[in-house]
Amino acid sequence: MDINWYPGHMTSARRRIEEDIKLCDIVIELLDARIPGSSRNPDIDKLAANKKRLILLNKADLADGGITDAWIKYYESSGIKVLALDSRVRKQTQKVSAAVREVCKDKIERDRSRGIMNRPIKAMIAGIPNVGKSTFINSFVGKASAKTGNKPGVTRGNQWVRLSKDINMLDTPGILWPKFDDEQTGINLALTGSINDNILPIYDLSLILIDYMKTNYCNIMHDRYIINESLDSPHILEAIAINRKCLLKGEEPDIDRAAKLIIDDLRAGRLGRISLEKPAQS
DSSP, X not given: OOOOOOOHXXXXXXXXXXXXXXXXXXXXXXXXXXXXXXXXXXXXXXXXXXXXXXXXXXXXXXXXXXXXXXXXXXXXXXXXXXXXXXXXXXXXXXXXXXXXXXXXXXXXXXXXXXXXXXXXXXXXXXXXXXXXXXXXXXXXXXXXXXXXXSSTTOOOSOEEEEXXXXXXXXXXXXXXOSSOSSHHHHHHHHHTTOSOGGGSOHHHHHHHHHHHHHHHSTTHHHHHHOOOTTSOHHXXXXXXXXXXXXXXXXXXXXXXXXXXXXXXXXHHTTTOSOXXXXXXXX
């Protein structure tokens, strides 16, 4: 399945990030906890090579907790501080301030030794489209400081936001990279909503999701849709259409509507806490 989405505005957005990152002390990368490998933009590693790093595994409430723990160990083994959170919960986002100070403690101590007190830490928050950066910032600050939406690419320009008296954060547009290294990365990004649905083969994606659920989360689809999981994936999709009244004229199953339904259920957490990938070393 060929999935590739790199609109022209992402080229200019990457260029802006490359320039603005020079102003920042730390780069906070927001990843989707369901796909922490696929949602990590390799361009960020290159751009932030000499910066302090913090990874936030957002939407952890939608991900498999055991697998999320494995991802935390995976990234922390590389010396990167990691937090798992649901960015809609302000109490959880407040933990980020302490993590930023911990990662930047050398800078803070160096400033103090020079007699510089209370100079704000400049943090850049980066990530792919629809990973929840703006929701995170608004939850952290407690007001609508950044535009939000459930479609990729809502944030268009870079904007500074004061998170606290000692942390200023630069919000950046979500960017993908020009070409995915493997097909599975594109599939994972598509399933979780980071690529515009209008260009996606929703039917094919739904069959891939059904196959994955049968192998990794047995009985969840049976319990959710009251269907026989021993059927092949096209017949499972047909059964979902019938049981959920996704019907065309003449009572024919509306397969396209059922395909969209199961993907929407995954994204909203209605299938339960599902992770779509594990770290390579686990």
